[in-house]
Amino acid sequence: MINxxxxxxxxxxxxxxxxxxxxxxxxxxxxxxxxxxxxxxATRMSESMGIKANMIEGRRVTDRATLDIVTMVYAGLINKxxxxxxxxxxxxxxxxxxxxxxxxxxxRRPAKPIDYGFVGDIDPAKVNHxxxxxxxxxxxxxxxxxxxxxxxxxxxNCNADSIAAAVALAASRIDDTRLTYCFEKPGxxxxxxxxxxxxxxxxxxxxxxxxxQGVVAAGMIPKLQNALKSASEGVKEVRICSSNNLLSDRGTxxxxxx
Amino acid sequence: MINxxxxxxxxxxxxxxxxxxxxxxxxxxxxxxxxxxxxxxATRMSESMGIKANMIEGRRVTDRATLDIVTMVYAGLINKxxxxxxxxxxxxxxxxxxxxxxxxxxxRRPAKPIDYGFVGDIDPAKVNHxxxxxxxxxxxxxxxxxxxxxxxxxxxNCNADSIAAAVALAASRIDDTRLTYCFEKPGxxxxxxxxxxxxxxxxxxxxxxxxxQGVVAAGMIPKLQNALKSASEGVKEVRICSSNNLLSDRGTxxxxxx
Numbered sequence: 331m332i333n334x335x336x337x338x339x340x341x342x343x344x345x346x347x348x349x350x351x352x353x354x355x356x357x358x359x360x361x362x363x364x365x366x367x368x369x370x371x372a373t374r375m376s377e378s379m380g381i382k383a384n385m386i387e388g389r390r391v392t393d394r395a396t397l398d399i400v401t402m403v404y405a406g407l408i409n410k411x412x413x414x415x416x417x418x419x420x421x422x423x424x425x426x427x428x429x430x431x432x433x434x435x436x437x438r439r440p441a442k443p444i445d446y447g448f449v450g451d452i453d454p455a456k457v458n459h460x461x462x463x464x465x466x467x468x469x470x471x472x473x474x475x476x477x478x479x480x481x482x483x484x485x486x487n488c489n490a491d492s493i494a495a496a497v498a499l500a501a502s503r504i505d506d507t508r509l510t511y512c513f514e515k516p517g518x519x520x521x522x523x524x525x526x527x528x529x530x531x532x533x534x535x536x537x538x539x540x541x542x543q544g545v546v547a548a549g550m551i552p553k554l555q556n557a558l559k560s561a562s563e564g565v566k567e568v569r570i571c572s573s574n575n576l577l578s579d580r581g582t583x584x585x586x587x588x
Numbered sequence: 589m590i591n592x593x594x595x596x597x598x599x600x601x602x603x604x605x606x607x608x609x610x611x612x613x614x615x616x617x618x619x620x621x622x623x624x625x626x627x628x629x630a631t632r633m634s635e636s637m638g639i640k641a642n643m644i645e646g647r648r649v650t651d652r653a654t655l656d657i658v659t660m661v662y663a664g665l666i667n668k669x670x671x672x673x674x675x676x677x678x679x680x681x682x683x684x685x686x687x688x689x690x691x692x693x694x695x696r697r698p699a700k701p702i703d704y705g706f707v708g709d710i711d712p713a714k715v716n717h718x719x720x721x722x723x724x725x726x727x728x729x730x731x732x733x734x735x736x737x738x739x740x741x742x743x744x745n746c747n748a749d750s751i752a753a754a755v756a757l758a759a760s761r762i763d764d765t766r767l768t769y770c771f772e773k774p775g776x777x778x779x780x781x782x783x784x785x786x787x788x789x790x791x792x793x794x795x796x797x798x799x800x801q802g803v804v805a806a807g808m809i810p811k812l813q814n815a816l817k818s819a820s821e822g823v824k825e826v827r828i829c830s831s832n833n834l835l836s837d838r839g840t841x842x843x844x845x846x
Contacts, residue, residue: 375660379636398665402633406664407656410735410743414687418741424689429672430682431728462724468722470689477668483676485668 331568332466332501333362333508336494338397339369340514341573342408349415351512354576355474356419361466362496364423365474366412367490370401384447386526392447392487400487404475412473423471428452428478429485431461434496435476436486450478450486452493454563457500466504472497495560502564509565510581511553512573517582518554520545528581534558553576554584562586589824590724590759591620591766594752598772599611599831600666607673612834614677619724621755622734624670624679625748630654630661642705650705652746658745659690663732670731681729686710686736687743689719694736694744694753708736708744711750712821712828715758724762730755749811753818755824760822767823768839769811770831775840777804786839791846792816806809812842 335358337544355364364389376383384391391398409425416423428434434457436450465472474497476490491511498509500523517528520540532540538555540546546554556566571581593616599609634641634657642649650658667683674681686692691714694708701709723730732755734748749769758769775786778798790798795812796803804812815826819842829839 375637378638379633401668402660402664404664405668406660406662410659410663410685410687414737414743415686415741417687417690417737417739421674422689425685425687427668427671427683429668429675431680432675461728464722465724468719470719479672479675481675483673485672 332362332505333358333510334365334494334501334550335362335510335512336365336367336578337512337573338490341512342366342369343371347434347573348412351418351576352412356416356421359578363462363466363472363474363501364412364416365476365494365497366408367476368400368404369408371407372400372471375399375403383404386444386446389446391445392449394448395503397485397487399446401477401485405477409473409475415475421471422469423473425463425475427475427485428488428493431458432479432481433458433461434474434478434488435481436488436494438480438484438486439561448484448486450480450488452478452488452496454496457496459500459503460576461559462497462500464516465506491556495556498560498565501523502566506566507568508569509557509560510569510571510576511557512571512576514572516572516575516580517570518546518550522547523533530582532582532584535588540587553561557584558586589766590763591616591618592623592752592756592759593620593834594625594748594766595625595770595831596625596748600627600768601629601672602625605831606670609831609834610670611677612672614674614679615794615835621724621730621732621759623721623734623748623752623755624666625734626658626662629665630658630707633657633661635807644702644704646774647704650707652706655706655743655745655814658733659743663735667731667733671697674729674731674747679729680727681731682723683733684730685733685743686746686751689716690737690739691716691719692732692736692746692751693739694746696738696742696744706742706744708738709735710746712752714755715754717758717761720755721762722757734815749814754812755825756818757821760824764803764824766827767815767818768827768834769815770827770829770834772830774830774833774838775828776804780805788841790840790842792844793846815842816844
């Protein structure tokens with residue numbers, strides 16, 4: 331079994347939460363991979379350098395200056411901080427972008443209809459699972475940030491959830507794989523105010539019902555769609571849970587079969 | 589034969605020079621490793637963020653803010669730019685700090701007599717040559733920046749020349765190793781104004797003579813001492829040459845035997 335775990339900004343931005351999470355991650359047995367998002371550090375960095383965020387329809391455009399900043403913050407500061415902390419916990423981490431060993435090739439998103447700049451999309455079939463397998467076989471723990479490259483010398487800013495899904499699918503070509511998305515909530519909830527309303531299992535039929543009833547919040551819809559897609563394409567188990575509950579079986583399991 | 593090549597700021601700060609150098613590096617046959625220094629980007633970055641360089645006796649102190657910046661710039665921006673360019677040239681590069689795979693453990697320099705902050709020294713005997721060997725065996729090209737860690741969760745700023753020497757010594761435990769220091773001059777010269785005054789071979793006796801005569805410039809003395817040390821400790825050949833001459837045999841060869 332290979333565990334692929336994804337953490338986002340809510341964990342990264344809070345040093346004690348990050349350290350507690352990493353202790354749990356380090357304690358997980360067997361082969362494992364960490365994928366991390368960005369957090370607010372890149373925004374803080376841009377602001378301190380006087381670089382204004384360029385937004386189109388509420389989404390950030392990755393121009394050249396922003397690409398340099400996210401490369402520095404994600405692949406440099408955050409990735410290497412996590413690697414050093416994991417190493418101190420006895421976890422033999424190796425930090426990677428998709429460019430390293432060409433492990434995750436990406437394609438720059440077409441400039442039409444909207445040019446989001448240096449943003450990349452990933453074809454999970456192209457992930458270099460052999461390099462991942464050889465690192466895992468040596469007892470290494472790959473730690474991915476969401477920077478990839480186009481293979482022609484240009485780095486690209488990618489979506490960390492998509493990286494996690496692509497890496498999990500690649501890992502499932504090596505061994506049975508479990509993909510865990512850690513976030514600030516205890517799971518997918520029918521009532522966001524009630525921590526006891528976590529839905530333990532979501533299948534495609536239930537997802538359609540929840541969506542039709544408007545029970546699933548807007549931001550959760552693409553997350554669940556991705557989770558269902560990963561499950562249907564070969565990832566053995568997909569779980570959405572709180573970063574505090576990595577070692578428990580709490581949270582929401584997403585399964586492609588009813 | 590394993591080639592370990594070190595480049596510094598003069599190459600990194602000049603994109604066309606960097607690209608030309610990387611083309612030559614990509615064209616080198618066999619197993620190879622690149623070590624890169626920093627360049628002026630970290631200074632520019634600090635200035636744009638309003639962080640003042642803290643100097644003691646002419647040497648920069650790596651305080652927490654400076655450590656974050658060098659980690660971002662060296663391990664993020666510069667390292668990943670080089671990796672992406674090498675990948676585009678068909679060279680299967682993997683960017684690493686000393687923390688990744690615990691490949692280069694370092695020790696924080698004692699705070700007395702002068703506290704230089706988060707600065708590390710390396711014991712070449714502790715370099716993890718097995719991880720380097722396994723990457724090379726898989727056809728990967730390790731690309732090191734000069735950020736290491738103390739094994740207790742803290743990253744440390746190290747000297748890139750020392751990293752190159754330590755990596756070359758580790759590589760020489762795998763196979764015969766050649767270490768090449770690329771810089772802006774064609775080699776060690778008796779007359780810095782005369783490009784034809786390159787000394788083709790320096791041995792310990794000649795080094796002592798040149799030093800006594802004041803022929804070797806101040807900045808070149810530690811470089812030559814390190815080169816002689818590497819040669820005496822098992823690196824097959826050490827060469828100091830211009831970054832334009834990587835593929836030629838020009839420059840200064842440093843040998844530990846007369």
